[in-house]
Amino acid sequence: MPEIIRFNPNKQHYGTTTLITGYALCSSLLAVINKFAITKFNYPVLLTALQYLTSSFGVWVLAKFNLLHHDPFKFPIAKKFFPAAIVFYLAIFANTNLLRHANIETSIVFRSLTPLLVAVADTAFRKQPYPAKLTFVSLFIILGGAVGYVVTDKGFTLVAYLWAFVYSMTITVEMVYVKHMVMNLGLNTWGFVFYNNLLSLMIAPFFWVLSGECGELFSSVSGGWDRLEPVAFVAVCLSCLFGLLISFFGFAARKAISATAFTVTGVVNKFLTVLINVLIWDKHATPIGL
Secondary structure, three states, rough: OOOOOOOOOOOOOHHHHHHHHHHHHHHHHHHHHHHHHHHHHHHHHHHHHHHEEEEOOOOOOOHOOOOOOOOOHHHHHHHHHHHHHHHHHHHHHHHHHHHOOOOOOHOOOOOOOOOHHHHHHHHHHOOOOOHHHHHHHHHHHHHHHHHHHHHHHOOOOHHHHHHHHHHHHHHHHHHHHHHHHHHOOOOOOHHHHHHHHHHHHHHHHHHHHHHOOHHHHHHHHHHOOOOOOOHHHHHHHHHHHHHHHHHHHHHHHHOOHHHHHHHHHHHHHHHHHHHHHHHHOOOOOOOOOO
């Protein structure tokens, strides 16, 4: 009698190359989509809240139809994962505000500083071995490119670079801490997607009020809602869809590779982002900066 094959939710069912490629494509495209969405729909906190709602609700619905399996929501697990969700939310909050005040290349440049920071932090806090010498050389080359861009950036604004600094710090902590949670909490990939987005959705109202965006939105609605053009609606929908996709590929890739390798993947895929960004509009860096 043939052996029954059972689904193991904790087993990785996709090849590492597939996961990295999926994450790279989603990450590169989402940067452009989010920039376009924020340009047309100038409410970054609400935009990210819609992404979290789409991802958490989407996972729940797909699980109801037996199209995927995720770990059920349990308060003790949520309590353990909550600090990671806060760090993740802060990183996304800083990134969306950076995109609001600067071009995509500026966001990419400061993101490119993080692999070196993550490599050091991963060793210091997670006791991982230092990368090889050639790896460190490549990380410093990435750093050199970032410094060169900043020197030639003619779109410098203090607000943009303040958000860029906050983003660099929070994304570094997020990369290391979430990697720690992924390797130790015992959830499957869809479970991490569900917990991370649901908890982030719970955090969103606090930042909605704190940022003052709540008042801006209510003023806009009371004055007559006429800003959400069809193209903006499509951009917001695409942003939500790719938010779900990058959540899955991101958590799956974190399980498969080191925190530093994951961070580098998040940087090098932006070559495609820059190419698309230059082709579709003029909201990009100078030729020398590029």
